[in-house]
Amino acid sequence: MVAAREPLWQQAGELPVMSGLKVDERELLLTTVVRAVPDVREPGAEPSLWPFWAAMAVTILFVGTVFSPWALYWGSVPVAIALIGWFWPRSARRDA
Numbered sequence: 687m688v689a690a691r692e693p694l695w696q697q698a699g700e701l702p703v704m705s706g707l708k709v710d711e712r713e714l715l716l717t718t719v720v721r722a723v724p725d726v727r728e729p730g731a732e733p734s735l736w737p738f739w740a741a742m743a744v745t746i747l748f749v750g751t752v753f754s755p756w757a758l759y760w761g762s763v764p765v766a767i768a769l770i771g772w773f774w775p776r777s778a779r780r781d782a
Contacts, residue, residue: 706724706727707727708727711729711730712729712730712731712732713727713728713729713730714727714728714729714730715727715728716728732776734772736768736771736772737772739764739768739771739772740765740768740769740772742768743761743764743765743767743768744765746761746764747761747762747764747765
């Protein structure tokens with residue numbers, strides 16, 4: 687729990703380490719809102735190129751809108767494709 691305005695400067699000793707997460711898979715530790723007590727282990731996202739393509743599409747969209755308002759319409763198509771590809775549901779992982 688945070689007890690000071692600069693908790694890393696006020697910390698005496700070493701920082702606490704969380705154990706219990708898998709080391710061979712990506713996992714996120716979700717905590718409760720008020721007490722920050724570990725609550726759920728959530729599987730992390732797999733590596734993907736979709737975030738890169740979404741960033742490139744948004745960059746081209748923003749730069750294009752500087753030169754023409756039509757770039758907003760034409761540039762939204764690649765952004766939509768990249769975001770759909772990024773957030774498209776994947777098949778569930780098999781627990782071995």
